Amino acid sequence: MVQTCRSLLQLNTFSEVKKTMTTDTLISRIQLRRGNFEDLPILKEGELGYAMDRKRLFIGNPSQTIISTGDTDTYALTFRIARPSQIIVVVDDTQKTAGVHYTVTGTTLTFNAPAPALNAVIEVGVNNEIVLDKADAMTDTLPVLAAVMDTFSGIYFDSTVYNTAVIDYSLKDSSGNMQVGQIRMITNGIDVSVADTSNAIGSPTVSFSGEIDGDDYFRLNYTNSSSSAGTFYYTIRLWYTQ
Numbered sequence: 421m422v423q424t425c426r427s428l429l430q431l432n433t434f435s436e437v438k439k440t441m442t443t444d445t446l447i448s449r450i451q452l453r454r455g456n457f458e459d460l461p462i463l464k465e466g467e468l469g470y471a472m473d474r475k476r477l478f479i480g481n482p483s484q485t486i487i488s489t490g491d492t493d494t495y496a497l498t499f500r501i502a503r504p505s506q507i508i509v510v511v512d513d514t515q516k517t518a519g520v521h522y523t524v525t526g527t528t529l530t531f532n533a534p535a536p537a538l539n540a541v542i543e544v545g546v547n548n549e550i551v552l553d554k555a556d557a558m559t560d561t562l563p564v565l566a567a568v569m570d571t572f573s574g575i576y577f578d579s580t581v582y583n584t585a586v587i588d589y590s591l592k593d594s595s596g597n598m599q600v601g602q603i604r605m606i607t608n609g610i611d612v613s614v615a616d617t618s619n620a621i622g623s624p625t626v627s628f629s630g631e632i633d634g635d636d637y638f639r640l641n642y643t644n645s646s647s648s649a650g651t652f653y654y655t656i657r658l659w660y661t662q
Contacts, residue, residue: 452477453467454469454472455471456472457474457558460478460508461508461515462480462510462544463478463481464480465480465481465483466480467479469547474558475552476552477550478547478549478550480545481546483544484543484544484545485541485543486542487542488511488537490535490536490538490540491538493530493532493533493535494528494529494530496528497524497527497528497529499527499544499546500526500527500637501546501576502575502656503560503656504574505518505560506546506547506548507524507529507545507546508545508546509529509542509543510543510544511541512536520532524574525572526574527576529544560653560654560655560656561652561653562574562575562652562654563650564593564644564649566593566646566648566649567644567645567646567647568642568644570629570642571641571643572639572640573639573640573641573652575639575640575654575656576638576639576640577638578638579607579609580609580636582659582660583607583609584606584659584660585605585606585657586603587602587603587604587640587654587655587656588654589601589652590654591652591653592650592651593625593646593648593649594649597620597622597623597624597625597646597650598620598621599619599621599624600618600619604616604617605630605640606661607638609632612630614628614630614640625645625646626642626643626650627642627643628642629643
């Protein structure tokens with residue numbers, strides 16, 4: 421299956437010569453790496469990849485290579501992004517599945533047992549999405565812990581690059597409470613203003629706040645007053661207000 425997926429995602433090019441009455445016209449066609457979204461690999465820096473089943477286009481960034489020490493299941497990442505689901509992990513050329521083989525919280529990569537063997541090559545990459553008109557929007561998800569205060573959500577970005585964020589979200593807990601809303605935040609790099617407009621089926625139990633850490637990164641935190649855990653679904657837009 422892995423080999424088949426790689427074949428589907430290879431770059432395809434070909435040229436043909438079209439005869440006309442007076443000249444030969446060269447027609448070239450370039451096709452991007454393509455396949456299904458779940459098979460999207462770590463794209464090379466500047467490389468484009470198209471998820472045909474979702475109608476979504478991505479471009480690659482510099483990746484991070486880690487050599488496993490064999491004695492730990494957690495590693496520090498250089499990626500600090502607002503959508504951890506964009507992170508792809510490959511161990512010894514085998515792509516791993518998020519939530520099954522590993523999880524990412526903030527800048528910590530944690531492998532589920534068994535951890536990578538000694539000297540295993542771990543490649544971590546992020547494909548940025550190029551937004552297409554009328555593309556199939558994909559909602560990211562994060563866990564919501566029960567009965568916690570000011571807990572890091574996992575949404576994390578550089579406030580010197582983006583100082584404004586609008587997050588559309590919904591959530592549902594194990595008791596059946598459902599909440600939908602929009603979080604709007606802006607920061608000057610020191611102070612943070614976070615406003616949440618929401619409505620709910622059942623009891624709205626989750627509220628949000630933000631902070632800037634010592635490295636100028638914005639962290640979205642949440643408080644869950646319920647004893648029920650849940651799932652947070654979201655899309656996010658980021659820009660810089662000058």
